[in-house]
Amino acid sequence: MTTIPRSNLFYQSRLSRPMLDRAEGIYLYDTSGKRYLDGSSGAMVSNIGHSNANVLAAMKAQMDKATFGYRLHFQNEPAETLARMTAERMPEGLDRVFFVSGGSEAVESTIKLARQYALAIDEGSRWKVISRYPSYHGGTLGAVALTGYDPLTRPFSPMMREMPKVPAPLCYLDRDNLSDHDRGLKYAEMLRDEIIAQGPETVLAFIMEPVGGASTGALVAPDSYYGRIREICDEFGILLIYDEVMTGAGRTGAFVASEHWGVVPDIVALSKGFAAGYAPLGAMVAQGAIVEKVLDAGGFMHGFTYAGNPLACAAGCAVLEEMDRLGLVDNASVMGDRLKAELGALMARYPFIGDVRGKGLLLAFELVSDRETMTPLPKALNAYNRLVDLAYERGLIIYSRRTRGGLEGDHFLVCPPLIITEDQIGEIIVTLIDCLDTMAA
Numbered sequence: 001m002t003t004i005p006r007s008n009l010f011y012q013s014r015l016s017r018p019m020l021d022r023a024e025g026i027y028l029y030d031t032s033g034k035r036y037l038d039g040s041s042g043a044m045v046s047n048i049g050h051s052n053a054n055v056l057a058a059m060k061a062q063m064d065k066a067t068f069g070y071r072l073h074f075q076n077e078p079a080e081t082l083a084r085m086t087a088e089r090m091p092e093g094l095d096r097v098f099f100v101s102g103g104s105e106a107v108e109s110t111i112k113l114a115r116q117y118a119l120a121i122d123e124g125s126r127w128k129v130i131s132r133y134p135s136y137h138g139g140t141l142g143a144v145a146l147t148g149y150d151p152l153t154r155p156f157s158p159m160m161r162e163m164p165k166v167p168a169p170l171c172y173l174d175r176d177n178l179s180d181h182d183r184g185l186k187y188a189e190m191l192r193d194e195i196i197a198q199g200p201e202t203v204l205a206f207i208m209e210p211v212g213g214a215s216t217g218a219l220v221a222p223d224s225y226y227g228r229i230r231e232i233c234d235e236f237g238i239l240l241i242y243d244e245v246m247t248g249a250g251r252t253g254a255f256v257a258s259e260h261w262g263v264v265p266d267i268v269a270l271s272k273g274f275a276a277g278y279a280p281l282g283a284m285v286a287q288g289a290i291v292e293k294v295l296d297a298g299g300f301m302h303g304f305t306y307a308g309n310p311l312a313c314a315a316g317c318a319v320l321e322e323m324d325r326l327g328l329v330d331n332a333s334v335m336g337d338r339l340k341a342e343l344g345a346l347m348a349r350y351p352f353i354g355d356v357r358g359k360g361l362l363l364a365f366e367l368v369s370d371r372e373t374m375t376p377l378p379k380a381l382n383a384y385n386r387l388v389d390l391a392y393e394r395g396l397i398i399y400s401r402r403t404r405g406g407l408e409g410d411h412f413l414v415c416p417p418l419i420i421t422e423d424q425i426g427e428i429i430v431t432l433i434d435c436l437d438t439m440a441a
């Protein structure tokens, strides 16, 4: 006898969650009317909050004109405008924009552009893309090959050529006597060693999340790391790709996180907050010289049907306008400092909070059984699910992961929409205290 599924829909697990009814500002409501504070902006997506009236009006206006025009048949104004607005907000030189529908597509595009650039400048021997362990770069096979997280890569390893990895700078776990500065350099030198081990003439690019996302829980490297990585890439003629799918569009208190360290990558992947949940949209932004070489050499052999569609791009334009109008990049910085300080204060109250980290409103805390040694909580405690469930019951959504450099570790991302206010931060903290008290009892 076959069993009839409860639902025809499936995702990665049997997880059952409330049915979404509507959303407004930083709150979501289920069909029973229960309200949830969106403490993780979904998966760090809803940067300008939900149901923004100006974005909806701009989308409606575009819908009334045209929702789709194939890019090889028509140019469209929203795509042109969004490309210009994006380039204006990026660091100097990153001025050519290629639209896609999401983060994985953006990452795939960066690799394919890099590869075609190498071919165009007669460096066809370069094909390896070094990434970090742990890391997350997306769900398509090319992006999975770059991802440093075994449970997501192992099932597919026969189907792809897994790329070389260097350790992500999980400096907060190091117990050596190095200064922050030297520790940053230590991790950067691991890239140099790996390039030499691989054979520099075979290495195409290095890809990194400037502030770690789901994989490392808002990991920020010491300042020295960022500049040294750029130098190492330059030394060997290797392209530096920043995966800013999660960090971009203001999340860390700058339009792109690379600005914090004055590093200009060669190619950048954007998505998530870029259209902030109003449309499936992502972008690859590249240095003009790279794009010109590829176009001169015969064209970029890559594209997606929905790329640059007028509706998604109209949403993207309106999102960027709202970010400016509401001063959200600055708010991410100011409210991020505030939220980080409040989370930091919880460490005095709960000895099992081992670390609070992040930048802007990309923040995380990690639970441990011993703060001195950063020993993780026993897996059997299931803390990463338990805390999330307690928060759900209390109407707060946070994002959890149990991974840390291939080791165990329960970390929780607290990344509300960039429109968050001080009072709403208070609401998050009060709810978290209630959850953590219950966990501790």
Ligand code: PMP
Pocket (backbone or CB within 6 Å): 043, 102, 103, 104, 105, 107, 136, 137, 138, 139, 209, 213, 214, 243, 244, 245, 246, 271, 272
């Ligand atoms: N890169 C990073 C850094 C991400 O965080 C994600 C999504 N979590 C992706 C790429 C993939 O994006 P998407 O799920 O939109 O394909």
